Amino acid sequence: AQKITQTQPGMFVQEKEAVTLDCTYDTSDPSYGLFWYKQPSSGEMIFLIYQGSYDQQNATEGRYSLNFQKARKSANLVISASQLGDSAMYFCAMREGEGGGADGLTFGKGTHLIIQP
Amino acid sequence: NAGVTQTPKFQVLKTGQSMTLQCAQDMNHEYMSWYRQDPGMGLRLIHYSVGAGITDQGEVPNGYNVSRSTTEDFPLRLLSAAPSQTSVYFCASRRQAVYSNQPQHFGDGTRLSIL
Numbered sequence: 001a002q003k004i005t006q007t008q009p010g011m012f013v014q015e016k017e018a019v020t021l022d023c024t025y026d027t028s029d030p031s032y033g034l035f036w037y038k039q040p041s042s043g044e045m046i047f048l049i050y051q052g053s054y055d056q057q058n059a060t061e062g063r064y065s066l067n068f069q070k071a072r073k074s075a076n077l078v079i080s081a082s083q084l085g086d087s088a089m090y091f092c093a094m095r096e097g098e099g100g101g102a103d104g105l106t107f108g109k110g111t112h113l114i115i116q117p
Numbered sequence: 118n119a120g121v122t123q124t125p126k127f128q129v130l131k132t133g134q135s136m137t138l139q140c141a142q143d144m145n146h147e148y149m150s151w152y153r154q155d156p157g158m159g160l161r162l163i164h165y166s167v168g169a170g171i172t173d174q175g176e177v178p179n180g181y182n183v184s185r186s187t188t189e190d191f192p193l194r195l196l197s198a199a200p201s202q203t204s205v206y207f208c209a210s211r212r213q214a215v216y217s218n219q220p221q222h223f224g225d226g227t228r229l230s231i232l
Contacts, residue, residue, distance in 0.1 A: 037223075043226050044225050044226070050220060091160070106162075
């Protein structure tokens with residue numbers, strides 16, 4: 001079974017609209033972290049936002065927020081007031097266990113977001 | 118302000134050749150890891166290291182070797198390149214922390230083609 005599922009291979013959104021990118025995850029570990037990365041066409045991986053399994057509040061970073069629903073095992077990324085520069089691949093990823101243990105993120109297959117003027 | 122530096126950026130190899138992808142970080146991060154990214158897929162973990170002298174396998178380790186003699190460097194070796202190893206390779210590093218909240222910082226990637 002996939003540990004990270006992103007069900008939207010591609011999305012087209014009008015500029016200035018809000019965008020929700022879906023991510024569901026599967027783990028039996030009570031301690032985990034969820035990350036979102038942006039990969040523009042230039043190829044680099046840019047960290048956007050983090051949500052911990054024990055965090056009581058949804059994470060926010062500027063125009064990015066994370067809609068974390070623990071019981072549903074979902075961690076959707078919300079981008080408010082989208083801009084043309086938001087066009088990119090977006091990846092949801094998870095690290096299981098405490099931060100001092102084994103390393104490595106498990107990634108979803110990504111969502112290709114295109115912002116239209 | 119270098120962060121994670123990968124060299125080379127592009128490489129073409131013939132089947133059976135060997136090569137080393139270099140990765141260096143200047144943030145004094147304990148943890149380093151290598152991923153590969155294939156079309157239509159997210160990144161998959163190849164090998165990782167939690168400190169100098171300590172390495173372990175990730176999801177797709179076959180055909181790759183790593184070593185970690187210093188905190189700064191974490192090279193990835195292809196012993197006998199195969200076309201299936203054509204991919205974009207990313208190196209990443211992060212701080213060790215009690216909680217899992219430290220993000221990985223990625224290099225710009227190495228685009229590798231095996232003919």
